[in-house]
Amino acid sequence: MPNANSDRRSPQPTNELSQVQRRAVGELLRVSPAADDLARRFEQAGFHLALVGGSVRDALLGRLGNDLDFTTDARPDEVLKIVRPWADAVWDVGIAFGTVGCRKDVSAGNGSEQGFQIEITTYRSEAYDRTSRKPEVSYGDSIEEDLVRRDFTVNAMAVALPQKEFIDPHNGLEDLATRVLRTPGTPEESFSDDPLRMMRAARFAAQLDFEVAPEVIAAMTSMADRIEIVSAERVRDELNKLILSDHPRKGLRLLVETGLADRVLPEIPALRLERDEHHRHKDVYEHSLTVLDQAIALETGGPDLVLRLAALLHDIGKPKTRRFEKDGRVSFHHHEVVGAKMTKFRMTKLKYSNDLIKDVSRLVELHLRFHGYGTGEWTDSAVRRYVRDAGPLLDRLHKLTRSDCTTRNKRKAMALSRAYDGLEERIARLQEQEELDAIRPDLDGNEIMKVLGIPPGPQVGKAYKHLLELRLEHGPMGRDAAISALHQWWAAQPEG
Incomplete structure (x- = not known):
């Protein structure tokens, strides 16, 4: 399927693309023992398996970790049959959404083992209720159908295994080389289906230090109110990932400039206080972003x-x-x-x-x-x-x-x-x-009760607080001085 924005782009220099491809080969060779073994098992069962999404993107960027995402035409129950005899652990908490998770430890070749966390998701073709964040999951029959539903073109690439065939129907490799975030289809359709993708655009800009395409920013701005149907927990999780990224200022600016922050974190855009020539003061918004940079x-x-x-x-x-x-x-x-x-x-x-x-x-x-x-x-x-x-x-x-x-x-x-x-x-x-x-008083609660001959009650708390204040004011007093001070205080109390 051609990319909706492909006519706006010019071909990228060959050396740039070859650099990311070379990085990808090195990363894929590292995970091959696990990935290829798993792919052969799917092939023997009559199914296809491909590394997909963020795993391909990160491989191309030279930052692939040990969390691997795969997609397949096998249905979830068939995936379970294949991975259970192979994996060291299997979990199916996401099976309602077509996802099976597992862990596989493989030899790293130096006497140690590498542990891979793997998620395998059946090709999906999702229909969304436009008033709800939760998709109605329906399974697709082709990887192309699966890739078009993904959030951004840089996450809509796949590598078919074990043959290592690169699949990129939406020119994600070009966008990766130029560090631009675009959507496979129109951003309006993408964000209407899944409004959380607007937060993800800001998060990926912060994590990857990418620019967001103008048409994507325009859609985020015009559709910012759609984020209000997304659960607070999901918004919080995206916000955390953004704030914990390498370039949070970049993502936060995007949230503020598109109006998304007005819906999810309105206190931040409110910091842009009006200033005039008579009442000069520091730009609190810019100051807060700088404090964040300096804290990092x-x-x-x-x-x-x-x-x-x-x-x-x-x-x-x-x-x-x-x-x-x-x-x-x-x-x-x-x-x-x-x-x-x-x-x-x-x-x-x-x-x-x-x-x-x-x-x-x-x-x-x-x-x-x-x-x-x-x-x-x-x-x-x-x-x-x-x-x-x-x-x-x-x-x-x-x-x-x-x-x-x-x-x-x-x-x-x-x-x-x-x-x-x-x-x-x-x-x-x-x-x-x-x-x-x-810091504690020189006498604890039990000692206070013993010295004063009183049972547990509010008087013990008052005495403890008094001794704590003395401790803070004068430093360590020693047991004898503390007992003397306690007696003096108690004598001045109505209870005493």
């Missing part, structure tokens, strides 16, 4: 969803708290508190886990705390409270706070950096002296 640069051990979400959302309370002061300045008093509440609301709407919501909103709430530090005026007790309030999020709070400095004033930036260096050094010294990460 500070990551260690891989992408950190909590840190990235906090960086993106840390200033979302500013539009609601903006005030124009009499002296011409703009203020955003308590935007961190408002922002934390807004973060909790939006993440709850997107069905994030309670733990993730708690961590991200806490970071948003704490992100301004450091700015009270000045040039080191905090007492040791203030430093202890900073550590206690951050808890296990302290390392992320360090990174978020440092990322939040986007000033172009080099002197100011250096002063902020030195001040935070000083705070971290003080924290390290106190931690060494006091085991600051686990």
